[in-house]
Amino acid sequence: xxxxxVSHSAxxxxxxxxxxxxxxxVSLGFVLMTLNWFDIAPTFGAVSDEFHMKIPQVALLISAFxxxxxxxxxxxxxxxxxxxxxxxxxxxxxLEGVAAVxxxxxxxxxxxxxxxxxxxxxxxxxxxxxIAAVSVWFTGRxxxxxxxxxxxxxxxxAALGLYVWADVVGALGWRHALVLSGALCxxxxxxxxxxxxxxxxxxxxxxxxxxxxxxxxTLGNPLLWVYGVAFLxxxxxxxxxSQLLQTYGEDxxxxxxxxAGAAALVIGLAGIPGSVVAGWLSDRFGRRRPVVxxxxxxxAVGLLLVPVAGAGWFWVPAFIVGFAFNGSFAVWQTVPGEDxxxxxxxxxxxxxxxxxxxxxxxxVLPWVFGLIVPGGGYTVAWxxxxxxxxxxxxxxxxxxxxxxxxxESIPQPDAVEAA
Numbered sequence: 001x002x003x004x005x006v007s008h009s010a011x012x013x014x015x016x017x018x019x020x021x022x023x024x025x026v027s028l029g030f031v032l033m034t035l036n037w038f039d040i041a042p043t044f045g046a047v048s049d050e051f052h053m054k055i056p057q058v059a060l061l062i063s064a065f066x067x068x069x070x071x072x073x074x075x076x077x078x079x080x081x082x083x084x085x086x087x088x089x090x091x092x093x094x095l096e097g098v099a100a101v102x103x104x105x106x107x108x109x110x111x112x113x114x115x116x117x118x119x120x121x122x123x124x125x126x127x128x129x130x131i132a133a134v135s136v137w138f139t140g141r142x143x144x145x146x147x148x149x150x151x152x153x154x155x156x157x158a159a160l161g162l163y164v165w166a167d168v169v170g171a172l173g174w175r176h177a178l179v180l181s182g183a184l185c186x187x188x189x190x191x192x193x194x195x196x197x198x199x200x201x202x203x204x205x206x207x208x209x210x211x212x213x214x215x216x217x218t219l220g221n222p223l224l225w226v227y228g229v230a231f232l233x234x235x236x237x238x239x240x241x242s243q244l245l246q247t248y249g250e251d252x253x254x255x256x257x258x259x260a261g262a263a264a265l266v267i268g269l270a271g272i273p274g275s276v277v278a279g280w281l282s283d284r285f286g287r288r289r290p291v292v293x294x295x296x297x298x299x300a301v302g303l304l305l306v307p308v309a310g311a312g313w314f315w316v317p318a319f320i321v322g323f324a325f326n327g328s329f330a331v332w333q334t335v336p337g338e339d340x341x342x343x344x345x346x347x348x349x350x351x352x353x354x355x356x357x358x359x360x361x362x363x364v365l366p367w368v369f370g371l372i373v374p375g376g377g378y379t380v381a382w383x384x385x386x387x388x389x390x391x392x393x394x395x396x397x398x399x400x401x402x403x404x405x406x407x408e409s410i411p412q413p414d415a416v417e418a419a
Contacts, residue, residue, distance in 0.1 A: 018197060019137040023146055025195040026130050027153040029093050032188040033123050033130075034157025035165065036100045036181050037065060038268075040116065041243045042166035043174035051109040055247075059370025062243050063363045064113050066236075068120025069127070070359020074219070076125040077349025080132065081214060085348070086196045088129045093189030096122025100182025104175040126189075128355050132348035135337030137199050143337060144288070148279025148330035155271025155326050158242060163265040217341050218349040223402060227292070227335050228357030230396030231328065233388040234296040236361025237303055238325040240369045240385060242267050245306070245318060252378040255311045267318040271326030278327030288331050288338075289401055295328035296393035303386035307379040335402040361392070 044058050051057075080088040099118040106112035131147065138146040161181075169177040218224070245267060249260025274295075282291045302320030309317050336342055336350030365388060372381040 019199065021195055022137050022197070023134055023149060025192050026089070026133050027150055029089065029126060029188050029192045030130060030150055030153040031157040031160070032181075032185040033093065033096060033126050034154050035161045036096055036119060036185045037069075037123055038158045038161030038243065039165040039169075039177065039181050040065070040103075041162050041246070041264075042169045043177065044247070046169070046174045047109075047112070051112070053109060055373060056370045057109065058247075059240075059244070059366050061113065061116055062239060062366045064116040065120040065123070066239060066359055066362035066366070068117035069124040070120075070356055070363060072121045072124035073128045073352030073355040073359065074349060075352075076128050077132075077218065077346070077352035079125070080129045080348035081345050085129055085133050085136070085198065086193060088348070089126060089133060089196060090189045090193040092122050092124070092126030092129065093192060094122070094186045095125065097182045097184070097186030097189065098122075100185060101179050102182075104178030104182065124352075124355070124359075128351040129348045131333050131351045132336070133196060135334070135347055135351075136344055139337045142283055144279035144282040144331050144334050145276070146279070147333045148275040148277075148327075151275030151279070151326045151330040151333070152272040154329075155268050155275065155322065158271070159265055159268030162242065162246070162268050163261060166261070214343070214346045214349065217343065218346050218353055221339065221341060221350065221353070223339055223399060224336065224350055224353050225357065226395060226399040227332060227402075228354040230292065230393055230399065231296060231332050231354075231358050232361035233365070233390070233392030234299050234325055234328060234361075235358035236363070236365030237385040237389045238299070238321065239362050240366035241303060241306070241318075241321055244366070244369065248306075248378055248382075249314060253311075253314075255314060259311050259314055263315045263318040266315045267322040270319040270322030274323035274325070274327040275330035279330040282331045282334075287401065288334060289396060289399055291331045292328050293393055293396040295324045295331070296396070297390060299324035299328065300386045300390035300393065303382060303389060307382045338402045361388075 040061060044053075044061075047053065047061075048058060076088060076092065079091070083091075096119050099115050099122055103112060103115040103119065106115055131150065134146050134150055135143065165177060165181065168180065172180065242264070246257075246260045246264040249255045249263055250257060253260075278291055278295060282288055299321055302317045302324060305317035305320065332354075333351070336347050336354065339350065342350045365385060369381045369385060372384060
C-alpha cells in the first residue's frame with residue numbers, strides 16, 4: 001500500500017479533530033441520503049391511490065431507485081478521481097435532494113419513476129465517495145469502527161424514512177413530505193462541502209487525471225469482485241425487506257399497523273448497534289472475511305423467519321435482518337481502503353465497483369419479490385430472499401483477508417494511540 005494513504009499526522013490535535021469532524025458531517029450526509037431513499041415507502045398508500053398502482057408497480061419504485069444507485073457508482077469514482085472527493089460529495093447530495101424535491105411535484109407514475117432513478121444516481125455518487133472519504137481518514141486506525149458509524153447513520157436515515165417520515169407524510173401529504181426531505185438533503189450537501197478537507201499527506205485526493213492504471217487496479221481487481229458478489233444477495237434482500245415488511249405485516253398477515261410499523265422501525269434501528277458492534281469486533285480481532293460471511297448468513301436466517309413469525313414476535317426477524325445486514329455492510333466497506341493494489345485516489349472507484357455489483361441484487365431481488373407474490377404468495381417470496389442471501393454469502397469464502405498484503409504498512413490502532 002502506498003504509504004501516503006496513512007502518512008498523515010495521527011499525532012496532530014488539529015488533524016485528529018478534523019477526522020472526527022469529517023466523520024460527523026459525512027455521517028450527517030448519509031442520514032439525509034438514506035432518508036430520501038426510504039421515505040418513499042410511507043407514501044406508497046397515497047401514491048398508489050393517486051396513480052392507481054398495484055404491488056408490482058410499488059416494488060418497481062424501489063428497484064428504480066436502486067437502478068440509478070447502481071449504475072453510477074463507478075462513474076462517480078472516476079468523477080472523484082478527476083474532481084476530488086469534496087466536489088463529488090457535494091454533487092451527489094445536491095443532485096439527490098433536487099430530484100427528491102421534484103419527485104414531490106410529479107404529475108404521474110412514469111415521471112415519479114424517472115425521478116426516483118435520478119434520486120438513486122445522486123445517492124450513488126455520494127455513497128461510494130462518502131465511504132472513500134471516511135476511509136482515507138481512518139484506514140489502519142479504527143477503520144471498521146468508523147465505517148460502522150457511517151452504517152449506523154445509514155440505518156438511522158432508513159428508520160427516519162420508513163417510520164418517522166410516515167407522520168410527516170400524514171401531516172403534510174406525500175408531496176410536501178418529499179419536497180421537505182429533498183431540501184434538507186441538498187442543504188446537507190452544502191454543509192459537507194464546507195467542512196470536508198483532504199487529510200494531510202494523503203496523496204492526490206483533490207483531483208488528478210484518470211489513467212488506464214486506475215481503471216485496471218479497480219475494475220480488474222478480483223478481490224473486489226469476490227466481495228461484491230458475496231454481498232449481492234444480502235444487499236438486495238435488505239432493501240426488499242426493509243421497504244416491504246410493513247406492507248406484508250398489514251396486508252399479508254393482518255397484524256395491524258402497530259405491529260407491522262414497529263417491525264419496520266426495528267429493521268432500521270437494529271442496524272445502529274449491528275454496524276458499530278461488528279465494526280468494533282472486526283477491528284479488535286483484525287479479521288474482515290469471517291464477519292462479512294457470518295453476518296450475511298445470519299441475515300438469511302432472519303429473512304427465513306419472517307413468514308413464520310407471529311404477531312408477538314414479528315419484530316424479532318426484523319431485528320435480526322437489520323442487525324446482521326448493517327454489521328456485514330460496515331465491515332464489507334473496509335475492503336477497498338485496505339487493498340494494497342488500490343491507490344488512495346482510486347478508493348472511490350473501488351468502492352463504486354463493489355456497490356455496483358451489489359446493486360444488481362438491489363434491483364433484481366425486490367423486483368422478483370414483487371413478481372413472486374401474486375402467483376406464489378408471500379411465504380415463497382420471503383424464502384427466495386433468504387435463500388438468495390445465503391447462496392451469495394458463501395461466495396465470500398473464496399476471498400482472502402483484504403489487509404493481508406498491507407498489514408506491515410498500516411499503523412495499528414493501539415500503536416497509533418500510544419505514539
